[in-house]
Amino acid sequence: MATKDAVLDPDAVLHVYEPHRAGLPKFGPYFAELRQRMPFAAEFSKAGIRAAHSQTVFGQLWLVLNPLLMALVYYILVVILRGKGGIDYLAHIVCGLFAFQLISAALGQGASSVTGGGRLILNMAFPRLLMPMAAVRTAFFRFVPTVPVFLVIKAFSNERWGWEMLLSIVFLGLLTLFSIGLAALMATLQVYFRDTSSFLPFFTRIWLYMSPVLWLIDDAPARFEKLMLIGNPLFSLIGGWTDLALRSEIPPPSVWLAAVVWSVIAAVGGSLFFMSREREFAVRI
Amino acid sequence: MSSLSASDLGARVPSAARPEPAAPSDPVTPADADATTSDASTTGTTTSDATVADATAADSTAADSTVADDAAGVTTNEAGAAEDAPHEAASDEAASDDAASDEAGSDAGSGDAGADAPTGAGRTGAARRGGAKQGGAGQGGGARQGGGARQGGGAKQGGGAKQGGGAKQGGGAKQGGGAKQGGGAKQGGGAKAGAGKQGAAEPSAPVAATEQISEQRAAVRARRIEHELPPAVSVQNLSITYRTTFEKVPTFKSAIVRLGRGERAVREVEAIKEMSFDVPVGTALGIIGANGAGKSTLMRSLAGVLPPTAGRIEVRGRISSLLSLGVGFNAALSGRENVILGGLAQGLTRAEVEARADEIAEFAELGEFMDLPLRTYSSGMGQRLAFAVSVHMEPDILLIDEALSAGDAKFKNKAAKKMAELMSSARAMFLVSHSLASIMELCNDAIWIHEGRLMMRGSPEECGAAYTKFLQVGANAFTLEDL
Numbered sequence: 001m002a003t004k005d006a007v008l009d010p011d012a013v014l015h016v017y018e019p020h021r022a023g024l025p026k027f028g029p030y031f032a033e034l035r036q037r038m039p040f041a042a043e044f045s046k047a048g049i050r051a052a053h054s055q056t057v058f059g060q061l062w063l064v065l066n067p068l069l070m071a072l073v074y075y076i077l078v079v080i081l082r083g084k085g086g087i088d089y090l091a092h093i094v095c096g097l098f099a100f101q102l103i104s105a106a107l108g109q110g111a112s113s114v115t116g117g118g119r120l121i122l123n124m125a126f127p128r129l130l131m132p133m134a135a136v137r138t139a140f141f142r143f144v145p146t147v148p149v150f151l152v153i154k155a156f157s158n159e160r161w162g163w164e165m166l167l168s169i170v171f172l173g174l175l176t177l178f179s180i181g182l183a184a185l186m187a188t189l190q191v192y193f194r195d196t197s198s199f200l201p202f203f204t205r206i207w208l209y210m211s212p213v214l215w216l217i218d219d220a221p222a223r224f225e226k227l228m229l230i231g232n233p234l235f236s237l238i239g240g241w242t243d244l245a246l247r248s249e250i251p252p253p254s255v256w257l258a259a260v261v262w263s264v265i266a267a268v269g270g271s272l273f274f275m276s277r278e279r280e281f282a283v284r285i
Numbered sequence: 286m287s288s289l290s291a292s293d294l295g296a297r298v299p300s301a302a303r304p305e306p307a308a309p310s311d312p313v314t315p316a317d318a319d320a321t322t323s324d325a326s327t328t329g330t331t332t333s334d335a336t337v338a339d340a341t342a343a344d345s346t347a348a349d350s351t352v353a354d355d356a357a358g359v360t361t362n363e364a365g366a367a368e369d370a371p372h373e374a375a376s377d378e379a380a381s382d383d384a385a386s387d388e389a390g391s392d393a394g395s396g397d398a399g400a401d402a403p404t405g406a407g408r409t410g411a412a413r414r415g416g417a418k419q420g421g422a423g424q425g426g427g428a429r430q431g432g433g434a435r436q437g438g439g440a441k442q443g444g445g446a447k448q449g450g451g452a453k454q455g456g457g458a459k460q461g462g463g464a465k466q467g468g469g470a471k472q473g474g475g476a477k478a479g480a481g482k483q484g485a486a487e488p489s490a491p492v493a494a495t496e497q498i499s500e501q502r503a504a505v506r507a508r509r510i511e512h513e514l515p516p517a518v519s520v521q522n523l524s525i526t527y528r529t530t531f532e533k534v535p536t537f538k539s540a541i542v543r544l545g546r547g548e549r550a551v552r553e554v555e556a557i558k559e560m561s562f563d564v565p566v567g568t569a570l571g572i573i574g575a576n577g578a579g580k581s582t583l584m585r586s587l588a589g590v591l592p593p594t595a596g597r598i599e600v601r602g603r604i605s606s607l608l609s610l611g612v613g614f615n616a617a618l619s620g621r622e623n624v625i626l627g628g629l630a631q632g633l634t635r636a637e638v639e640a641r642a643d644e645i646a647e648f649a650e651l652g653e654f655m656d657l658p659l660r661t662y663s664s665g666m667g668q669r670l671a672f673a674v675s676v677h678m679e680p681d682i683l684l685i686d687e688a689l690s691a692g693d694a695k696f697k698n699k700a701a702k703k704m705a706e707l708m709s710s711a712r713a714m715f716l717v718s719h720s721l722a723s724i725m726e727l728c729n730d731a732i733w734i735h736e737g738r739l740m741m742r743g744s745p746e747e748c749g750a751a752y753t754k755f756l757q758v759g760a761n762a763f764t765l766e767d768l
Contacts, residue, residue: 017598040629051617123608125589193537
């Protein structure tokens, strides 16, 4: 459009800013803008990943090194505690731990996404949900390079390869959805209670031990299984992921159901909570 | 040099810097020619930085009316070489003025020296010109001291050359008023009456810049305000109250403690109180006010960042805000990557940013630095890049908060030109600045706010004058620059 027309256009888009209680913005325009601004979130997260290791010797290799070393640490820990190890066991740990790190990174970075993005929040008007979403994207793309590592380790193990492994993508999607909800929740909490991010590492560590990452689902006492299925989202999410990706076994329907329910609840609940508060963020930061 | 006529001088040096008709006073010793070069800060780039001629220094030295030193002098990027030329030039200048005197023209940067100095764009933005003159014996013993003229060459935003008044010494104080010079250079006559001080006459823009400024200004003033269209922005009874907790950083612990005591630690700050105004299409609105007046809060609420506590804001069109430079930049990435990132942060699509990337790079004049990480940049380079990204948008409504002061004098000049260009394509523009000069330069309407209230709406000159009067400082170079 010619500039002149734009200047004189009497029908230019009207924005109205009015006071609001802690309510939700209108979904239509909100999500339209969210979609429109998505490239920024993507670029923001990409930039973060590129920048993170820009001054290290190993550079982007750290994307693989870091989870690998972490898996090694946990492997040593578990071998010492249980007194037995083996490549199969390592494959199990790697499979679950890498997925878990997707969640914990999303939690950690999500928590600081809003408070850490002060300048952006204060000077730009955009759907704030982009911030935790960018954090989840970062976590996701840090997870992706670990998949080949896992596959290589699996190749040395006795686990079966099969078409069922492809279904694990569904669980990966559910894990990501779940992460978005949690990241949004943590981001909101962090704005109001800055201590949140300090508690978070301990919380995630306990959560790790409660989830079937360092132990096998079969190891869990049967009476706890139902409780875990309902009470711990990661029991179904990571359990299902491990079943498919590592063992090529299709998990029982209850696991699918629990995983879907948990991730939808988290995503919808977390996002709505975030959106209901986000217009206050600029005042709170 | 003798060909330099008085009228020539007039064009370059606003009247306060020109020698006044002689007034009786003691002859004074010639000024010290090299007082000036000390300031010559030369950058490695094309022109020297236009540091503000230190008027206070001039004041203090001149107070005893023996030395008409004057700080300003010629400083170009070849500062050393400049030292000789001015002598000649200055005396010529003095001679050509009716203030002829043998003693005249101690140091004083000449107009020519100033004008010739600049390299690069051929603009004299960065050259400083000193014009301390002392006439005296020749003319009925009237000693004069013209202040040192600094040549700002558009250094200040909008290329508004500013000029502090020069007071005549002993001759009864004369005060330069706020007369506007045709070329758009503003002149604050700030000499203090009777104090016998030597005001530092401030900058006169070089010819080229002056013309360009006047064009800018004419363009701004000529813009038609479309009253018949719905207003671009309508602010209705706007109030914004910040509720902050007592703790600087709210923590879970303090929340629990507060919860236990059953108290709520909130403190309300009313940043904007019951403000109403309409901004028709075609307006370039300057917003002036002291620190804490609510200027930035107002801008943020217009941008949709801060929600109103009461009242309503209607904005017609896409808002582009230049509230802060370099938002979203990542220091570890290269300039080129940051251009993409910054552009997307501003709300452009990827295709739009990529289409402008080269233009932005060219505007920022970073050369090979574009491919180096941002952390290797000097702060000025970073600002230049940020500014370049911010202004390469097609805004409907443009909000600018003190973002004009990027880069060195030469870049400022360029920035000012770009601002004027942006304004001509925007439906409306809001400019927050402490520099009254740039408000007058770039705006055709103004509001003055104080402690969250709208004090006045009027032309930039009216508002500026009212504001300045309100502050009871009087119009001088400093109020024009720094308030």
